[in-house]
Amino acid sequence: MVEQHRKKLDLQLQSFALAGIDAWTPGEGDLALGLAAVRETAARHQVPVVAANLRCQGQAPFPAARVAERGGVRVGFVGLIDPALLGAGGADGCVAEPVLPALGQALAALGPVDALVVLSHQEGSADAALAPALPQGALVVNGHGGLSHDAALSVGPGMVQLAAGSRGKALGLAEITFTAGGQGFQGQASEGDQKRLARFQERLAKAREELAAGALDPTAQARAERQVAFYEREIATLQARLDAAAAAAGAARHDVAVRLLDLGKELPEHPETLALVEATKALLGKGPDGALAAADGGKIAYAGSPACQACHPAETTQWQATAHATAWKSLVDDGRHLDQACWRCHATGAFDEAGPQHPMQVGPPLQGVGCESCHGPGKDHVAAPTAANILRDPPELLCTTCHDGVQDEGRFDWERYRPMVAHRAAAPSPP
Ligand code: HEC
Ligand code: HEC
Ligand code: HEC
Ligand code: HEC
Known part of the structure; x- marks a missing residue:
């Protein structure tokens, strides 16, 4: 480093x-x-x-x-x-x-x-x-x-x-x-600021709701707390800027x-x-x-996306057509896959203690934003599949660990983005 x-x-x-x-x-x-x-x-x-x-x-x-x-x-x-x-x-x-x-x-x-x-x-x-x-x-x-x-x-x-x-x-x-x-x-006043303020306020409210609802596991709790701190800071900045812009008009x-x-x-x-x-x-x-050794010392709890394919072929086919599947390749094309500032969000499990801690530990199965980036570590589930040892429906706050409003320049929009990754088309609405 x-x-x-x-x-x-x-x-x-x-x-x-x-x-x-x-x-x-x-x-x-x-x-x-x-x-x-x-x-x-x-x-x-x-x-x-x-x-x-x-x-x-x-x-x-x-x-x-x-x-x-x-x-x-x-x-x-x-x-x-x-x-x-x-x-x-x-x-x-x-x-x-x-x-x-x-x-x-x-x-x-x-x-x-x-x-x-x-x-x-x-x-x-x-x-x-x-x-x-x-x-x-x-x-x-x-x-x-x-x-x-x-x-x-x-x-x-x-x-x-x-x-x-x-x-x-x-x-x-x-x-x-x-x-x-x-x-x-x-x-100049920035149009983007006003929009971003609204979006961040919405996300902050969601993170607070999640915390208030309680019963989060420690990882989810820590994530929600990080997000609250992040959005509070961003909102204070935006608000101060908008106030200053309003106050500054007029002088030569x-x-x-x-x-x-x-x-x-x-x-x-x-x-x-x-x-x-x-x-x-x-x-x-x-x-x-x-x-640095690529060896994981047996600590990695991620099986990698190829391990899911045999039992979940339809989800795999859909995932392969998304940008997540090629997220590592995007870095390789840029020559940045070994860059400490980049690899984390373009690999599977890098945010987790039980995941890779260094780009050299990211072998092909963990390259890209794989199944387990959203469903959590799956080694146990692969060994003995039950609904209890895998996350079925990833929440928005999981997405925004990577779609953090900064690296993605604020493009993330849950309503628009979720249907692009959920594997089945939404059920037709009743007549
Ligand atoms: C050996 C076959 C097998 C493999 C390999 C496997 N799964 Fe599963 N998976 C299942 C079965 C069977 C179920 C349904 C379990 C149940 O409902 O009790 C399931 C359910 C799920 C569910 C839905 C859970 C729910 O609450 O409905 C998700 C998400 C999932 N698997 C993801 C994965 C991921 C990610 C991988 C790879 C890391 C994977 N699976 C590997 C067989 C497998
Ligand atoms: C581990 C980090 C990570 C997580 C978690 C993650 N993403 Fe992503 N996402 C990325 C990266 C990186 C890209 C860009 C990949 C590329 O183009 O190389 C991306 C791209 C996307 C795109 C494509 C955007 C476009 O216009 O091409 C959508 C849609 C998306 N993500 C939705 C989601 C949703 C919804 C969730 C949560 C359910 C989620 N992502 C979770 C990292 C992540
Ligand atoms: C905090 C997580 C995060 C980090 C760190 C990160 N990215 Fe990304 N990256 C994303 C997400 C999320 C997207 C998808 C944004 C979208 O399109 O909505 C993305 C998209 C991309 C894309 C494809 C789309 C584009 O913007 O051209 C490239 C290439 C990329 N990132 C390169 C990099 C490089 C190079 C670095 C390191 C300097 C880096 N990323 C660090 C999260 C991250
Ligand atoms: C960017 C996040 C994301 C990634 C990556 C992802 N999934 Fe999912 N997955 C979801 C979401 C969201 C749902 C919930 C969909 C719903 O209930 O409508 C879901 C649901 C599932 C389910 C439950 C049944 C279903 O189809 O709704 C299975 C099984 C599953 N995913 C397997 C996989 C496998 C296997 C991979 C990798 C090949 C994968 N997922 C990659 C977000 C993701």
Whole structure:
């Protein structure tokens, strides 16, 4: 895992350098590799690092902020890391100090700029709380947790949040039109936010209902609790954003228009970067990670989909025609099946203690979203089939462990999706 992350950091910073990046702020995942590794990699690729509130053994390892001048416009960059994400006494004794005082100090030292960019490595919902330190407004680029929106969202007076998502799928492009005498930035309201808020509120209610009904087994209980926490957090973020958008209208601001460009489709491949990506993918399956034994130590309680076919041929035929059956292949086609960030939702049983814990443990029978992803581990059922040792009708909350509203970009819709996986066509409604 560490080795994989190290190779990815190298790839990431090298391609950032090729793109001529002006500033970068490490996150908790990068710092877990050790300060020396982050420092060395950034220095080797000449990537300028900014981190206003990072202290390692009491020292600031990187400048708090920097200015880059482009076509006569002075752009200031300042970096922040969420103290909660880094935790107390992280690797190398690195901690993140409270963000507001650090931000205030960094800005005082930076001097006047035409546009201020805050590289924020914190929960998206935490960005709004930066407002007191940003009276001139700012473009807050959030790089944590895969947040993605195709609008510059108002999160405070003159403050907009930009986020281009995870998985290297999109490049965010923000075009600023300066208004004479303007201060801070004017964002756009997002239609998607309103819809997503409604959908998340509905799911939260369902998860709470399930918990309130009680009598859940420990796994289902833990899952429902995780989902409640997840949706509560997402809803708070969305609500804060919608409130800020309503409050921000009116003042003279610079305009920001945002586009997310699909890196696969809307931008031609950059040959040098492509070569780097291919070389790193080839490395990912090797090294200490790849050497991990595939042996499961007898702990895996999943039989794999082929073991179900003989007794349930009709369900198997239907399943084979769904995207679930080829979910592993989707990763293989992408060269990402050994990637720690990907394999879990594209394999069978990976969310379970009795399932594979590493992509190298995913042999062909567990590749893809198999029968047991929905019906639970089936080794016992295969050995002695009864209705008691297999789950008949998977609930929505099971689906949303994978269709989590983030990785699937909020596409999941129980009413529409369930009939696509249930094996029999719905019974004709009575006349
Ligand atoms: C040796 C034959 C056999 C195999 C192999 C087998 N099943 Fe079954 N399965 C049965 C029988 C028989 C029943 C009906 C049990 C009953 O109603 O008592 C059943 C019932 C079920 C049910 C419905 C349970 C219910 O409450 O109605 C599901 C779901 C199911 N199996 C899934 C699977 C999955 C997933 C696998 C592979 C991991 C699998 N089965 C492998 C024979 C088998
Ligand atoms: C283990 C993770 C996992 C679980 C559990 C899961 N899915 Fe999926 N689902 C996926 C993945 C991954 C894909 C995309 C596969 C691909 O295209 O490679 C997918 C695709 C789908 C699609 C196809 C979407 C499309 O437009 O092509 C539907 C429909 C779907 N899932 C419904 C469900 C439902 C309903 C449940 C619960 C009963 C469920 N899924 C449970 C991971 C999961
Ligand atoms: C939290 C679970 C989860 C994780 C982690 C995850 N995926 Fe998926 N993935 C899904 C689901 C769910 C879908 C189906 C979404 C839909 O169409 O509704 C999907 C669909 C896909 C698809 C097919 C459709 C598409 O969007 O092109 C590809 C390819 C894919 N994922 C690649 C990846 C890669 C690469 C990673 C790692 C960087 C990854 N996934 C990590 C859940 C996940
Ligand atoms: C994405 C989730 C999902 C996957 C994957 C899945 N099933 Fe199911 N399965 C369901 C749902 C939902 C039902 C309940 C359907 C109903 O009652 O209308 C069901 C019902 C069943 C039943 C009960 C009888 C029936 O047909 O309704 C059997 C048996 C079964 N599945 C076997 C399998 C086997 C075998 C596989 C793999 C080849 C499989 N399932 C894969 C979701 C899934």
